[in-house]
């Protein structure tokens with residue numbers, strides 16, 4: 001049995017017609033690190049707030065260990081929460097902030113001292129216990145928020161974009177910290193982010209949100225290698241797309257009459273609209289005798305990014321802008337913006353979806 005189960009969960013905010021969360025179904029296993037990933041406004045925070053108990057569902061159930069929890073107040077759900085804004089009390093020391101969830105739970109003074117010291121040690125902040133939050137860096141403040149979420153040894157920790165206020169280097173450092181804590185504590189973590197690389201770094205599984213619904217739930221690698229639809233292909237990793245009509249084979253007939261071969265994902269009826277997706281790293285500059293799919297294009301730009309070239313091209317067949325990622329030696333000498341070139345790709349690297 002899953003530790004957390006969302007079943008047919010819906011949330012419509014008062015005054016709104018479109019649901020923020022629409023018929024959500026998701027099972028989270030004990031000890032799992034699961035990330036809710038999606039663009040802004042796709043319903044991730046609402047889902048987390050429903051789980052934490054700060055919002056009530058319009059329909060559906062949330063079960064913890066098989067028991068419905070929709071009517072339980074937040075402090076009876078046994079979940080630690082970390083917000084983007086840290087939400088620390090400025091007039092309290094670090095230790096007092098971390099102790100706060102224990103005082104709500106009426107833990108004795110001696111046990112509180114012990115638990116606070118242990119929680120601060122876990123996030124490497126024992127030496128700053130007496131400081132006020134305003135004298136800490138952003139990263140340190142976020143560690144205090146983490147210690148406060150962990151101090152009562154919750155079974156589940158919820159985090160809503162906890163690292164988005166930090167600069168890139170610190171964010172990456174904290175991602176490794178969170179991974180370490182997850183490994184060491186074995187706690188179930190539900191994490192919200194709009195950053196796909198953060199989701200890939202942290203998660204056992206990722207649920208990709210779009211318009212209040214989950215498009216796909218899978219491991220980071222599965223999402224990248226086998227996206228369920230063009231939305232996931234475009235949100236997890238870079239992706240190039242072309243529209244046309246499906247043919248047997250499977251293939252996509254383009255508006256200019258040419259045909260590209262791919263791998264069908266799901267069933268696509270011949271003659272119906274289809275979308276072909278190719279990742280930039282699966283494109284190459286076509287060599288003489290190349291028997292892959294071929295696209296004529298105009299080079300708009302070639303950018304050297306250290307370990308690879310990033311080409312920006314305009315396809316002749318549709319005028320769409322595509323991106324290609326080439327190894328440093330794979331760009332033919334003398335190719336310059338404004339010139340024509342032929343790109344090639346293999347059919348096993350082209351997904352064909354019903355549009």
Ligand code: ADP
Pocket residue numbers: 013014016019020038039040041042043044045046047
């Ligand atoms: P995300 O976390 O993916 O950015 P949210 O869950 O915050 O998405 O929001 C989902 C939708 O619900 C958005 O359209 C947002 O405007 C709306 N929404 C969020 N919170 C409220 C609220 N308190 N009242 C009304 N609408 C809200």
